[in-house]
Amino acid sequence: MKHFIVHYQEIVLKGKNRYIFVNKLIENIKYATAGLGVKQIRHKDGRLILDLSAGAGEDMISDRLSKTFGIANFVLTRRISNDVNVFKEEILHHIKDRNFKSFRVSARRGYKGYPLTSMDVDRIVGAHVKESTGAKVNLTKPELTIYVQILSGETYFYLDKIQGPGGLPAGTGGIVVCLLSGGIDSPVAAYRMMKRGCSVVFVHFHSYPYLSKASQEKVQDLTEILNQYQQPVKTYMLPFGDIQKEIVLSVPAKYRVVIYRRMMLRIAERIAGEAGALALITGDSLGQVASQTLENITTTEHAVTLPVLRPLIGMDKGEIIAQAIRIGTYDISIIPDQDCCQLFIPKNPAVRTIIREIERAEMRLDIEKLIKIALVHAN
Numbered sequence: 281m282k283h284f285i286v287h288y289q290e291i292v293l294k295g296k297n298r299y300i301f302v303n304k305l306i307e308n309i310k311y312a313t314a315g316l317g318v319k320q321i322r323h324k325d326g327r328l329i330l331d332l333s334a335g336a337g338e339d340m341i342s343d344r345l346s347k348t349f350g351i352a353n354f355v356l357t358r359r360i361s362n363d364v365n366v367f368k369e370e371i372l373h374h375i376k377d378r379n380f381k382s383f384r385v386s387a388r389r390g391y392k393g394y395p396l397t398s399m400d401v402d403r404i405v406g407a408h409v410k411e412s413t414g415a416k417v418n419l420t421k422p423e424l425t426i427y428v429q430i431l432s433g434e435t436y437f438y439l440d441k442i443q444g445p446g447g448l449p450a451g452t453g454g455i456v457v458c459l460l461s462g463g464i465d466s467p468v469a470a471y472r473m474m475k476r477g478c479s480v481v482f483v484h485f486h487s488y489p490y491l492s493k494a495s496q497e498k499v500q501d502l503t504e505i506l507n508q509y510q511q512p513v514k515t516y517m518l519p520f521g522d523i524q525k526e527i528v529l530s531v532p533a534k535y536r537v538v539i540y541r542r543m544m545l546r547i548a549e550r551i552a553g554e555a556g557a558l559a560l561i562t563g564d565s566l567g568q569v570a571s572q573t574l575e576n577i578t579t580t581e582h583a584v585t586l587p588v589l590r591p592l593i594g595m596d597k598g599e600i601i602a603q604a605i606r607i608g609t610y611d612i613s614i615i616p617d618q619d620c621c622q623l624f625i626p627k628n629p630a631v632r633t634i635i636r637e638i639e640r641a642e643m644r645l646d647i648e649k650l651i652k653i654a655l656v657h658a659n
Contacts, residue, residue: 282358284318284341285429285436286328289352290448302328305350305449311511312344325390325431342442347508349475350452351444355427357436364401368408371426371437375409378439382418383409384425391432401428445475450510453477456589457552458561459544460484460515462498462617465563465592467506467609468600472591473561474509481513481555482506483548485654487521494617501612516551518654520544530644534630537571538638539645542583546647547654549584557586564590565600575632582635 286309291301306321306328317336322329332338338356345354358374360367387401396404405428406417415424429436458470460482470480484499496517503515520540527539548560564572571580581588592600604610 281334282332282336282338282356283436284330284332284345284354285357285438286330286345286354286444287352288328288350289446291350292326301350301449301452304452305348308348308350308449308451308511309345312348313341316341316344324434327390327429327431329434346442346444348449349445349447349477349509350449352446353441353444355438355441357429357438360435360437362430362433362435364396364404367428367435367437368405371405371428372409372412374437375424375426375439378424380413380415380422380424382416382422382424383413384417384419384422385409385428386425387428387430389430391430393432394430398430401430445509447475448477450474450477451479453479454559455479455481455513455552455555455557456559456561457481457483457548457555457557459548459563460499460502461563462495462502462613463563464597464604464610464613465565465568465600466561467502467563467613468603468607469561469563469591470506471509471603471607471609473589474506479510479513480506480561481551481557482515483518483551484515485518485520485544485547487524488519489521491521492617494615498612498615498617502609505608505612514555516658518547518658520654522653523650526645526650531641534628535633535638535641537629538576538579538633539642541571541580542638542642543647543650545580545584545588547651549586550651550655551658552586559587559589560584561589561591563592565592565595565597568597570629570631573631575634576630579633579635579638 288305291298294301302323309321317333318341319331319333345351360370385402385406387398389398409415410417424439427438453476456473456478458466458480460466460470474480482503484496486495488496523543524540527536531539545560552560564577566572601610604613
């Protein structure tokens with residue numbers, strides 16, 4: 281029988297609350313691997329052990345684990361004897377078809393009651409492999425690393441370690457609402473908040489029928505990718521074109537962009553109230569565009585009472601693009617579309633607005649009516 285052993289890292293720091301995070305991680309792994317042949321998940325000696333049934337979908341399980349936050353790394357492994365004089369032969373049998381000239385043994389004891397130390401196991405297994413294969417021991421850059429994990433009553437060995445996404449289990453950090461535009465930045469912002477344990481509800485503002493449905497289709501594809509990292513939650517599609525028309529008719533052109541964004545945050549805050557969310561998320565990066573100066577950021581977030589989190593605020597465009605490529609959203613984000621930001625955009629938007637000036641301009645709007653327009657037609 282084969283097994284996956286899952287290691288977590290940051291969860292270890294949670295002290296007396298560790299069990300909450302471990303239990304959530306187990307729940308998320310069960311959800312991610314449902315129907316793939318995982319018989320049970322056991323928590324043992326600071327590790328999670330996934331016992332697999334015959335014919336389990338190992339590759340698919342591996343892919344799902346690589347997208348489950350809270351996992352530092354994981355391995356596909358075999359259980360071997362607990363007796364070092366027996367399992368050194370078992371290890372030799374399993375590596376006989378490997379071609380290597382140098383190696384090292386890396387043993388770890390999750391169970392400290394084992395009669396041998398990790399160094400003892402390294403030495404005994406290493407001497408046996410060296411004598412049997414003629415390969416040299418290389419502790420710094422070996423061609424092959426033989427890992428041994430000794431737990432209470434169970435011993436495992438493996439050759440390849442797979443990196444997990446790290447972070448905290450999704451769902452342990454509360455619920456947040458992310459304004460998802462369909463561009464490069466906001467999907468990365470959502471991903472980074474998931475990595476900190478948040479469940480992310482998505483809100484997308486579109487200008488259909490004034491513009492095409494392309495942005496909505498992109499967002500559906502983006503959320504499909506992002507929801508691989510969490511248990512899926514609702515995505516809200518909200519019409520914004522009529523609201524933009526009202527703003528265009530009522531306020532000076534230079535203030536339009538900031539007031540658009542203030543209205544979006546107000547609407548998202550109402551959705552947050554329905555969803556039980558405690559914060560709003562945007563893909564703002566300081567100074568990237570006119571609406572993302574410190575002055576305009578301050579003016580924009582003044583429209584709501586919930587905290588507005590900006591996980592990309594100190595990243596440059598190159599860093600954001602690199603992460604978008606890694607998580608698989610970039611190719612979708614760069615597909616041309618017509619999002620609401622392209623509708624009724626002034627030539628010279630204000631770069632440094634003042635709250636009292638924006639509030640004075642907004643006095644011409646029936647803000648509550650505009651919020652209701654969007655919410656009534658949300659889907």
